[in-house]
Amino acid sequence: MLGLGNLAKKVFGTPNDRKIKSARPLVAQINALEAEVKARSDQELIDFTRALQARAQGGESLDALLVEAFANCREAARRALGLRAFDTQLMGGIFLHQGNIAEMKTGEGKTLVATFPAYLNALAGKGVHIVTVNDYLAKRDAEWMSKVFSQLGMTTGVVYPFQEDGEKRQAYRADVTYATNNELGFDYLRDNMKSSVDQMVQRDHFYAIVDEVDSILIDEARTPLIISGPSQDRSELYVTLDQFIPRLNDADFNLDEKSRNATFTEEGNEHIERLLSEAGVLPPGQTLYDPESTTIVHHANQALRAHKLFHRDQNYIVKDNEIVLIDEFTGRMMKGRRLSDGLHQAIEAKEGVPIQPENVTLASVTFQNYFRLYDKLSGMTGTAATEAEEFADIYSLGVVEVPTNRPIARVDEHDRVYRTGDEKYAAVLEAIRESHAKGQPILVGTTSIEKSEMLSQMLDQAGIPHNVLNARQHEQEAYIVAEAGKPGAVTIATNMAGRGTDIQLGGNVEIKVMQALAADPEANPDELRARIEAEHAADKQAVLEAGGLFVLATERHESRRIDNQLRGRSGRQGDPGRSLFFLSLEDDLMRIFGSERLDAVLSRLGMKDGEAIVHPWVNKSLERAQAKVEGRNFDIRKQLLKFDDVMNDQRKAVFSQRREIMDSDEVGEIAQDMRHQVIDDLVDQYMPPRAYAEQWDTAELQKAVAEKLNMNLPIPEWAAEDGVDQAAVRERLIAATDAYMAEKEAGFGAETMRQIEKQILLQAIDQKWRDHLLTLEHLRSVVGFRGYAQRDPLSEYKTEAFQLFETMLDSLRADVTQQLGRIRPLTEEEREQMLRQYQQQQAQQQSQMSTRHDDADGAAPDGASVTAQATGFDENDPASWGNPSRNDPCPCGSGKKFKHCHGQLT
Structure with a gap:
């Protein structure tokens, strides 16, 4: 008899079935427009994009534009790439636009799928980010798919490490930007360390499509991104x-x-x-x-x-x-x-x-909190269902399993478990020898470089030609993967997660053509392609007859997803295939999760050397062990996130304050508010409310005002006057300091004063935030011990982190007020001295350049870049630095420009 849950599934279908069903009418509507869209000229495709942009930016919802946009994009892809998207690919695009994770098997064309929601959402004019796992894939996908976007009249950018800022800024301004998760996160942190808005490279965090979403949002989410600087x-x-x-x-x-x-x-x-x-x-x-x-x-x-x-x-x-x-x-x-x-x-x-x-942290963010900045997030992968709970819990993302374009014909065999590693590897070698002899391509999965190289040596001794793909060969990655589907090919790979290049049966035609043209540039490309395609057809037929790609894994990974990714390399687009895992009781996963009991059972059964146990119960047992590990890893990531959420609220407050300062031309008001708050705090400290006049410490208040505000005011005399209370002293202090700062502003000029205030504010915020991050790191490392006192470490961390943040803000206000109180314009004599230093530096630079021309090693003479230090210069007192412009020599005498030395914006 069926249970209620199973009965409901029979009648209504699973939640996934219902989502697939809801997308089918939209796919039908897109297909109905195909003939009309095909009749458009290339220019008309672009004109239609402009019309859609006007509608989107005029207030019409993107959902209302979906059918027309997808139909236009499908035609552009057909013309630019010769690829007509399948219905299942359109379906995947619909789920991505709705803010879901589309689980699509290997070889279903996820790279093309991303163009549909990217095009639709880019119509809003806020930019779309397509996130990949490595720089090679970001550049490859951007180059490949830019043909589709340009056919539609849209721009494409790609972001990569060590890119020039102007070029990177341009890439982020494009309609669609391809980038890695690391580079996006680091650019976000670097932008929030810049000193002006025009130096920032990123713009809105509007919509992101994350390729290999499980790899990026789960596997890499255990460690935060950190920008650091050297310590002692x-x-x-x-x-x-x-x-x-x-x-x-x-x-x-x-x-x-x-x-x-x-x-x-x-x-x-x-x-x-x-x-x-x-x-x-x-x-x-x-x-x-x-x-x-x-x-x-x-x-x-x-x-x-x-x-x-x-x-x-x-x-x-x-x-x-x-x-x-x-x-x-x-x-x-x-x-x-x-x-x-x-x-x-x-x-x-x-x-x-x-x-x-060692390094100290200058800025940090977790991937969880970075990607939660986006208004809408979606992702694609071949394996997400096992982590659906985490995606829903952390990112509010649903997982939809998209059906394959053709039914899967791969045979997934039960695991074979051997008692020892030697028996297992002997069986692996025999299985490879058998499949290789009949011309079947084999992909051998290992869990480490060490094991892949050990297996490679065994195959060398057995005389079986093969390729090895691990971290040492990552430059040849695309070529090795492309060759892995040729008849009889043997490829050993440490891991196939997110490789981004399909294993095509018979080999990859495009890569073969590229190699042939590189070897013979004079050859006729059309004739060459025709010959290679004919050879490929014969090779593909041979592989199909041999049973398709055989995925042979030598160990189970601690995550089921990684095993499924490896398995999913076989059976692409309805191709035949086979997958089989060889295990031993000495494998890490088996050893850690109680292989002793299984070993005892096998001994009682009297298993002989070289025999394997093959049973569905073993598979189930292993899956339960893997689920335990995945659950523990989820808890680790969740705990990391809970602690980072505390810092994230503070990070947002600091970064928004920085942005407000950079955007504002009038930061004088912020500096004034800080100064008034410092005065309030000082008065409250030395003249507490509701305290008698005899309890006031006005002499100490006078000293504190001299130190913090750089003003010597007769506070004890004020306090001795009749009828003067705490409020009156506060008002006199505010009036005196406001007049003092107005006098400074008149000396510098209003515009220069605003620049000085902005620079001091940003420098102080950055310095205090760095110190605060270090303090939080130390707190995080010790707060766990509070558990021994029956106190919740997270609650303790929240409370103390908030107190530390309040202390940091108080310290920030005091520092900014103190620095602004000490700055002063240069005297005429100091200006002349600075000019002499500048002329001396110019003369030395000329001398240095001529020396370098004469010196074969290009070495500068000793002291060539040193100038005299300004009179009264104090490393720790900005007031003693005078008022050099950013391109003047630094008054410390280093010979560097002020902006590259003590005046640099950190």
Whole structure:
């Protein structure tokens, strides 16, 4: 008998079925316009875009324009690329426009699908961002799809690292912009460190389509994006402590692979303390439990984690004498990404490569909070259903499984589980040999570089030709993937997540044509293509007869999505195919999640060497283990987000205040409000409300006013007058300081004064925000211990973070007021001195240039770039710097322009 839930599904269909059903009438309407749109000339397609833009920007809803826009875009794609979108692709585009995640299998043409909602939403004139997982795909997709957008009269931009600011600004101004998630996040942070609006590159966060959405919004969401600057160098300490870790015993530390954590045991603490004392690292009489040992303990813990949790060729590789991290989900190198809190330096010490200085955070944001800035968000991937709960919870995104254009013909076999790794790899080798002999292409999935290279050696010994795709070969990625569908091809890949290039049976015609033309530029392109297409047709037929692409996985990943992505490479567009996972009880996932019981069962069954257990129950058991890991990872990300949400509210307040200052030509009012607030605070501190006059400390108030406002005022005399109360003193202070600042403004000129105020305000905000971020990092690292006192760490963090933010604002107001109180215009004598310095610098630069022309090494003579320091110059007192323009030499005597030295906007 059917349960109520199953009965309802039978009658009404699943929620997913209902969404598919609701999209079909729209698809039918788009198809009905096809003949009419085909009759339009190229210019008429563009004219129609202009008409749609006028309607969209005139107030008509984008939903009302969907059918006409999609029909126009489909025709443009047919003309520009020779591709007519399938109904399922239109359906995927509809779900993306509605702000959902469209789950579409590999080979269903997601790159083309994105053009439909991108075109429709770009009609609003606010820009659309299409987000990809790497720079290669961003450039490739932008170049490929720009043909469609230009056919429609729209502009396309692409954003990539180290791009010139003007070019990047232009890319963001385009109707549709392709970029990676990292570059978008970093540009957002960098924009909020700029000193004027015209230096910023991004504009609205209106609509984003995220390709490989699970990889970007889930896998990469565990670590925030951080812009950092160098702090003090502690490289010696890392090297020193690294020597002691190999001398530890197994009883000295606890290793928890499930939570990826390593900690010293009590015996370990005593052992390492004894070693450090003997080596003189710990001074005599000092223990690891003393407050003075905090730094040493921190470095020892990081050294332990570097040795026990991070493994070469699995978590990182050593390339060009640097530690380069490996993305555990995509198998790609993460160039430029570094582990925080000294862990990266500990790994550098372990591997004996140069140790780069630790960094302090200048700005940071999580991917969750960055992508939640967008008014509307959507995404595409082949595997999202397993993470539907997280997408709904964190991003309010629904997941819709879009049907394939043709039925899936791939056969997914049950996993084969062997007792040992050696038995498993022997079976893998035999399976590869059999399939290779009959001309079937094979894609072999591994979980690490180390294992992919070990398998490669085994295939070399067996005499089986093959390609290896891992972080070391990422430059040849597209070529290797394109070749993976040729008859008998064997390709070993660390991970196929988000590769962006389809494995086509028989090989990729376009890449073959490009290679042939590169080898023989004189050849006739049409004849060459015809010959290659004929060869390809024969190769494809041979592969089809051999059973299509065989996906052979050598291990289960901790995430079901990654396994499904690998599996999904086979069976593209209704092609035949086969997938099979080979496992052993020694695999990480099996070992961590209780393979002892299974091993005992297999022993009782009397399994012989080389035999495998194959049963649906084993698959179910593994899926439950993977679901546990995914659940734990979700909790980690959710916890990270809860803490970041606290900082995010503060980040938004600070960034909006910065933006307001940059947008405003009249910042004098902000500076005045800050000054009045400082006066209020000082008066309340030294003349508390409802206190007797005898309790006032007017002498200290006079000192504080001299320090904070740079004014010597007779406050004790004011307070001694009859009838003078706290309010009267406050009013006199405000009147005196307002008059003082008006006098300064008259000396500088109103326009110059506004520029000075704006510069001081922005510099102070940036400095205080950096210090605040560092304080929050320290708070975050210790607040977890409050749990031992039965107090909720998150609540404690919220309360203290808010108090710290209030303190930061008070300090900001005081600093800005103090700096503005001390600035003064230059005297005539100082101006003349600055002019002499400038002329001296110019003469030295000329001399330096002639020296460089004569000097083969291009080395400047000693002191060539140094000028005399201005009289009375004080590094910490901006009032002593005078009033140089941004292009004048810096009064510190460095020889640099003021804007590149003490006047730089940080």
